[in-house]
Amino acid sequence: MKEILYKIIMTIVAIVGKFGYGGIVVMMFLESSFFPFPSEIVIPPAGYLAERGEMNLTLVIAAGILGSILGALFNYWLALKMGRPALIRYGRYVGLTPEAFDRVEKFFYNHGIFGTFVGRLIPGVRQYISFPAGLARLPLIPFILATGLGAGIWVIILAVIGYLVGNNQELISRYSHQAFYLLIPFLLFCCIFYVWRHRRKNSSR
Numbered sequence: 001m002k003e004i005l006y007k008i009i010m011t012i013v014a015i016v017g018k019f020g021y022g023g024i025v026v027m028m029f030l031e032s033s034f035f036p037f038p039s040e041i042v043i044p045p046a047g048y049l050a051e052r053g054e055m056n057l058t059l060v061i062a063a064g065i066l067g068s069i070l071g072a073l074f075n076y077w078l079a080l081k082m083g084r085p086a087l088i089r090y091g092r093y094v095g096l097t098p099e100a101f102d103r104v105e106k107f108f109y110n111h112g113i114f115g116t117f118v119g120r121l122i123p124g125v126r127q128y129i130s131f132p133a134g135l136a137r138l139p140l141i142p143f144i145l146a147t148g149l150g151a152g153i154w155v156i157i158l159a160v161i162g163y164l165v166g167n168n169q170e171l172i173s174r175y176s177h178q179a180f181y182l183l184i185p186f187l188l189f190c191c192i193f194y195v196w197r198h199r200r201k202n203s204s205r
Contacts, residue, residue, distance in 0.1 A: 073144070076134035
């Protein structure tokens with residue numbers, strides 16, 4: 001298993017090394033859309049190449065964020081084109097029931113921008129958060145900003161991990177999981193602050 005992981009990570013390193021920042025954009029586009037392509041095997045190798053002086057860490061992060069935004073916009077566009085019935089029909093294959101979809105859709109009509117930001121930081125959610133955003137027709141500029149901010153936090157974390165630990169996939173996987181657990185208090189704080197601000201705003205009307 002370790003040999004397979006090592007081969008995968010070295011393949012990603014080779015791809016990023018060959019295609020540079022454009023390769024990062026393409027792979028993060030795939031990760032941010034509905035393709036099962038985890039960012040944990042894209043950004044850390046680029047961070048590793050930055051540590052070796054073969055890439056620039058700031059540009060690695062920028063390329064990762066750009067790819068994430070483009071992938072999110074692709075899902076947003078799909079939601080607009082396919083519509084609610086098609087998403088519910090195909091959503092069953094990824095565990096999205098009509099009841100769950102109704103709850104998510106209702107939430108997005110009221111709190112879509114905040115939901116987009118938080119969703120980008122949750123594994124297993126970040127790839128699909130743009131579908132309800134598209135159905136709710138969130139304003140495009142706030143959607144892009146929320147996506148970029150949420151994706152940017154995660155990309156920075158992964159790039160720094162790769163920069164510090166190199167191409168050790170075992171350590172990358174361990175620290176990536178630990179980083180998410182460290183993000184949980186931050187997410188809770190954001191949710192509490194958002195609820196407080198939302199209630200305060202409603203009570204002042």
